[in-house]
Amino acid sequence: MCSTILSLDHIGLKSSGDCILKGISFNIEKGEKIVISGPSGSGKSTLLKIIGSILSPTEGRILYKNQSIEAIEPTKYRKEVSYFFQNASLFDQTVRDNLSFPYLIRGETFSEEKARGYLEQVKLQSTDLDKPIKELSGGEIQRVALIRNLLFEPELLLLDEITSALDQKNSEIILAMIERLNREKGKTILMVTHDQKQIAKADRLICLMDGRLEEAI
């Protein structure tokens, strides 16, 4: 039995007279893994940013759990619908600074045990918690950033070409983590990717072309 977690209703975006997105409508069911694909410049990342409330559409509306996201406090919404950047970066000094940030913004005490557990899940050392971020490789940065988004297990995870700049080993580690979240914890995944393996594994494929919905399979 599926329940709709998010609905896009004729989403459009115009910027400086240009039409970036037009008339995008589709539903996302809870627990689904959906891939958005399409050529460069077709508006995939922009659409994901709109769903993540990083940008606002100029047309249409988005319903999250049957409520317009305009009516939901943005900070509350973003804690449940988490956007993960294509080239995520870390801030401050150490891995700990980054992994404690989600706790800080919720006013909760940092759980070292949980953070170390997640580090091991993405094949990092639990002792890396106090490692300076300057000493991390690109793949390690991406893995730590992913944990930062996952510590409080958002309902819907928006992934914007997260493995496009990574080698095979790092990609596999991250994708395995995403797979577990989707299959074992029932978290909903909406990802932009060109990776044919990921497209094949998805429940649904949405294709964008020139800012319009080309097809939904």
Place this chain on the structure above:
Amino acid sequence: MNGNLEINNLSLLFTTGLLLIAIFIDYKQKLNLGNEIFIAGVRAVIQLFVIGYVLDVIFSVNHLLLTFAIVLFIVFNAGFNAHKRSEGIPHSLLISLISIGTGTSVTLVILIITGAIDWVPSQVVPITGMIASSAMIALGLTYRSLSSQFTDKRQQVLEKLALGANVKQASMSIIRESIKTGMTPSIDSTKTVGLVSLPGMMSGLIFAGIEPTEAIRYQIVVMFMIIGVNSISSIIAGYLAYKQFFNERKQLIS
């Protein structure tokens, strides 16, 4: 007043030779600053002569409301100039007036309560000018730092927002850095005072025949009041201005 302190019109005229040196250097080095130097020199002469005569009147009238009006005039001008240096931050005039107004008021009240100065125009007006102009420079630095950091650290702010941080949590490191930038010059100049420079207040008093050991007391007050006003103004401006970089949906404005 001793004879050395008198500057007659002829001496004043001869000192324009210093400006001519600057114009000559400009000409030789093709710096295209000749007009600027000339205009700056003329403006300085006119503005200072006007303010000299205005202050003469204000000091002789010695009226509470007139002194207060001059204080407001100085604060408004400082706020307006800080606003012009705000690099397009929305509502920067109001933010500058609130920041400089509060910083100046608090500092003046403390100086008067502690007995460092009296509420007489000959003390309040020059001190207000020193405080407000210092706050104006501090605000210019704070605004510039805010603008450049919101550009340089855009990705970091976006990532924090995407994690569910509110605009204050997403901007905290930028706010702190900007306030620090506004405050640092006054702290640095306080550290080196007497070693690198003999500042204006102290030099003026020594010129006027006050003993150096007495003049330093005034300079200490001036250095502390400048650190005070810069801190107050920068912190208020920093915390009011950062919000202008976001829209009502708590999104970073591009």
